[in-house]
Amino acid sequence: MKFPRLVISLKKIEENAKKVLDMLNKHNIELVAVTKLVLGDPKIAKTLKDVGIQKIGESRLDNIEKMIKNKISGPFQLLRIPMLSELDKAVLLVDEILISDETTALKIDEIAQKYDKNIELIYMIDVGDLREGVWFENACKTIENIAKKLKMAKLSGIGTNVGCFGGILPTKDNLNTLVGIKKYLDDKLNTNLKISGGSTVTLKLIESGELPEKINQFRIGEGILLGTDATGHRDIPYLSQNTVILEAEVIEVDYKPSVPVGKIGRDSMGRIPEFEDKGWRKRIILAIGEQDIDPNGLKPFDKRLEVLHASSDHTIIDYTESEVNYKIGDILKFKLSYGAALRAFTSPFVKKIYQ
Structure with missing residues (x-):
């Protein structure tokens, strides 16, 4: 067997997807299953489609292209605001595009006319997070004016x-x-616009009964794929967190001081490390590093392990408090945060296997 590796439970992802889909269906909310975490993995995408999810959301056209080549059917939603340089490809591949600017909207319209392709646009509105979208106070007139120019x-x-x-x-x-804003635009444009206003963190509002009833599309990846909610800082209680497990191999076991000896500068990533003096400690080094994972997002199955630090290709763990007498060649298992999983799926050095 090759390590490090991700062990991916398609069954548990399927169960999570079905629970989220059933929840949203009860509230008449469309589920867009987001596959960007797993780079549009066709096996995972097929699992999502097989439970009845209609629409797949992706940030990168290469991932959408990969799914189409592997016979994953749309419709597809392009989540990241597209670059002008990729608009031709976007119009040909996807069905729904998130946008936030007049230039992009009108260029998409022009290309859609060229290809005689019906394409739907969701105009993003910034309600305070300061990422993409027109500022909410300017949204009504801005979107109204742009919508009237579309052909x-x-x-x-x-x-x-x-x-x-x-x-x-x-x-x-x-x-x-x-x-x-929807009410204003519907009145001015004679439309019935959907509101794509939910993601994994918004599930909490459904649970508490606080979600406004007009919100009718959720874009969810993390909750289905990991059973977690990074923004809400929780494991979602009715979903499985055993969907994706990282396995890494021990390449060194030693007993060393807890504080380096000598003048401390910066580490390999340019950071100034800090150390707590705990005396001499038992340590493990794993054959995996920051090129493959975010060490801060490793959640050991052995709760008594402490992840200390990582360089580009080594991760150092304190196992002094563990009851296990680890040796070279042992395999350690971890659940992953969203950030750690994102890097692991992206790394070509982390093998992906399916169960």
Whole structure:
């Protein structure tokens, strides 16, 4: 067997997907299953489609192209605002595009006319997180004016993103801001726009009964794929967190001081490390590093392990408090944070196997 590796439980991902889909269906909310974490992995995408999820959301056109080549059917939603240089490809490959700018919207419309392709646009609105989108106070007139210029492309909805940059949580108040903008635009444009206002962190508002009823599309990846909510800082209790397990091999076992000897500068990543003096400690080195994972996102199965630090290709762990007498060649198992999983799926040095 080759290590490090991700052991991916398609069955548990399927179970998570079905639970989320059933929850959203009860509230008449469309689920867009997001595959960017797993780079549009066709096996995982097929699992999502097989439970009845209709629409796949992706940030990168290469991943969408890979799914199509592996017979994963759309519709596809392009999550990241597209670059002008990729708009031809985007219009040909996807069905729904998130946008936030007039230049992009009108160029998509022009290309859609060229290919005679119906394409739907969701205009993103910034309700405070400071990532993409027109500022909410300017949204009504801005979006109205752009929608009236479209000839082939269709404004099908408005949306927002929270949590990913500013850490802003979704609330009844900031989502009701979208409801008010929708009402204005529907009146002015004679439309019935969808509101793509939910992600994994927004599931909490469904659980508490606080979600405004006009919110009718969620874009969810992390909750289904990992059973976690990074922005809400929780394991989602009704979903499995045993979907993706990292296995890494021990390449050194030793007994060393807990504080380096000599003048401390910066580490290999340019950071100034800090150390607590705990005396001499038992340590493990794993054959995996920051090129493959975020060490801060490793969650050991052995709860008595302490992940100390990592360089590009080594991860150092304190096992002094563990009851296990580790040796070279042993395999350690970890659950992963979203950030650690993202890097592991992206790394070509981490093998992916499926169960």
